[in-house]
Amino acid sequence: xxxxxxxxxxxxxxxxxxxxxxxxxxxxxxxxxxxxxxxxxxxxxxxxxxxxxxxxxxxxxxxxxxxxxxxxxxxxxxxxxxxxxxxxxxxxxxxxxxxxxxxxxxxxxxxxxxxxxxxxxxxxxxxxxxxxxxxxxxxxxxxxxxxxxxxxxxxxxxxxxxxxxxxxxxxxxxxxxxxxxxxxxxxxxxxxxxxxxxxxxxxxxxxxxxxxxxxxxxxxxxxxxxxxxxxxxxxxxxxxxxxxxxxxxxxxxxxxxxxxxxxxxxxxxxxxxxxxxxxxxxxxxxxxxxxxxxxxxxxxxxxxxxxxxxxxxxxxxxxxxxxxxxxxxxxxxxxxxxxxxxxxxxxxxxxxxxxxxxxxxxxxxxxxxxxxxxxxxxxxxx
Numbered sequence: 473x474x475x476x477x478x479x480x481x482x483x484x485x486x487x488x489x490x491x492x493x494x495x496x497x498x499x500x501x502x503x504x505x506x507x508x509x510x511x512x513x514x515x516x517x518x519x520x521x522x523x524x525x526x527x528x529x530x531x532x533x534x535x536x537x538x539x540x541x542x543x544x545x546x547x548x549x550x551x552x553x554x555x556x557x558x559x560x561x562x563x564x565x566x567x568x569x570x571x572x573x574x575x576x577x578x579x580x581x582x583x584x585x586x587x588x589x590x591x592x593x594x595x596x597x598x599x600x601x602x603x604x605x606x607x608x609x610x611x612x613x614x615x616x617x618x619x620x621x622x623x624x625x626x627x628x629x630x631x632x633x634x635x636x637x638x639x640x641x642x643x644x645x646x647x648x649x650x651x652x653x654x655x656x657x658x659x660x661x662x663x664x665x666x667x668x669x670x671x672x673x674x675x676x677x678x679x680x681x682x683x684x685x686x687x688x689x690x691x692x693x694x695x696x697x698x699x700x701x702x703x704x705x706x707x708x709x710x711x712x713x714x715x716x717x718x719x720x721x722x723x724x725x726x727x728x729x730x731x732x733x734x735x736x737x738x739x740x741x742x743x744x745x746x747x748x749x750x751x752x753x754x755x756x757x758x759x760x761x762x763x764x765x766x767x768x769x770x771x772x773x774x775x776x777x778x779x780x781x782x783x784x785x786x787x788x789x790x791x792x793x794x795x796x797x798x799x800x801x802x803x804x805x806x807x808x809x810x811x812x813x814x815x816x817x818x819x820x821x822x823x824x825x826x827x828x829x830x831x832x833x834x835x836x837x838x839x840x841x842x843x844x845x846x847x848x849x850x851x852x853x854x
Contacts, residue, residue: 476784476850478766481773484547494555497528502559507818510560511733511825514726515687517641518562519596525563526596531570534776535578539586540594546776550725550769557729564638569593572720573600573646577666580705580713585666589644603633603647603667603691604714611835611842613714614658618649618693620665626699627651627665629673632692637836639676639689645669648714651707662710665702673697683813683828716780721837723771723785727792728764730833731799734826735761738803741819750806757802760795764788783850790843793834800827 501521502510509516525531533549535541556563574593577585592598609615618631631649639645645667652661669676673696679688705713735757742750767788774781803823804811811824834840848854 476787476847478770478784479773481547481769482776484545486545487548487551490548491551491555494530494552495559498555498559498561502561505560505562507560507733507737508813508821508825509562511822512562512564513557513560513730513733514567515564515637516560516562517564517638519565519599521562522566522596522599524596525566526594531566531596532574532590532594535574535590535594539578540591542594546772547769550772554725554729554765557725558732560733565599565641566593566596568602568637568642569598569600569644571724572717573602573644575720576646576664576713576717577704579716581666582701584701585704589666598644599638599642601636601639601642601645601669601689601691603636603645603649605633605635607632607634611839613648614662614711616648616650616662618647620647620649620651620663620698622651623697626697626702629665629693629696629698632690634688634690635679635836636676636689636691637687639669639691640678640686642669645691646704646717648710651710659711661708662714663707664704664710664713665698666704667698667702671696671698681828681832683825715782718838719771719775719780719782719785721785722789722843723768723775723781725765725768727768727789727837728761728795731796731826731830734803734822735799737819737822738799738806741807753802753806757795757799760791764792764795767791783846786838786843786846786850789837790840790847793840796833797830800830 529542530552532541533544534546537543570593574590577589589598604613606616606618618629618633620627620629629649647665647667648662650661651663654660673694675692677690678686679690680686681688739754746754771781771784771788800823807819809820811827812820813824815821
């Protein structure tokens with residue numbers, strides 16, 4: 473059970489002082505955004521907004537100043553994240569770079585890689601995507617078949633990545649692929665690469681969501697040459713690197729705030745005097761949200777302490793996506809209206825948007841089945 477200890481996050485008065493500054497900024501910047509636009513949450517794409525965040529020092533907050541960072545605490549960064557998400561700010565352009573790609577490069581990248589990309593990320597002007605998932609693999613990352621073969625001066629890559637969010641708008645990808653043999657251990661022989669997406673031999677093809685939106689992509693590598701200095705960290709250590717990276721991806725407030733705009737619209741629809749049933753349901757949802765916030769902030773404290781909380785992060789992600797997917801179901805039961813993206817009624821439009829995107833909540837960042845397998849191993853049940 474010690475694997476799932478969630479200690480109280482350390483006190484951080486600087487974080488709470490920062491909260492008021494962020495709220496004032498968001499009040500001004502998001503004044504014209506409709507609830508439907510705010511429902512995009514952390515997949516909303518607005519490079520100009522990302523640049524404004526960079527100017528205020530709200531990207532790369534915990535990184536060293538020599539790489540464009542601001543040497544602030546993980547809990548101060550957490551406050552920025554939750555305020556942005558609760559307000560429905562369009563943070564998608566810089567999100568992945570700030571959340572996990574930058575920290576990975578900071579931890580195991582070369583000095584050249586750090587100098588090349590980290591200051592640009594911190595300015596809100598450099599965007600990343602993640603090359604992990606593959607066709608026919610689901611969330612079994614160890615079954616990845618994309619391979620980088622050594623050649624003179626570097627590697628030649630062949631293979632396909634899918635569900636690659638915003639690859640069509642990103643500058644770089646962190647590519648996870650095989651560079652060696654497993655030798656009986658399916659987690660051996662993987663490496664990670666820093667890939668400039670303008671490199672010849674890379675094709676990016678859209679995968680449309682049920683809503684018709686283009687967020688996901690298929691990325692195909694065909695005899696794509698990557699120089700030797702593109703490798704990140706230690707060759708063959710890609711599995712250990714990528715699993716530690718996933719703690720950043722799975723534990724943040726985006727794992728329980730993706731449907732927050734719908735929850736806010738549900739409260740407005742029910743009014744100041746909801747029915748007994750409505751009041752009970754809202755109370756339960758908010759109690760779950762407060763609990764998840766406490767768990768998520770605990771993981772932020774662990775990350776700040778330099779720990780690798782992969783198992784607690786998996787639990788936060790699993791519980792958080794359960795809540796996110798429940799909110800549109802509950803909303804449809806409590807309010808008699810049909811979801812309609814084009815409706816003038818803001819509740820109906822936000823309900824439609826969230827319902828269409830809810831299935832992806834338990835896929836991105838690792839499926840529920842994979843996460844529960846990790847949790848079971850952490851509990852000694854398998």
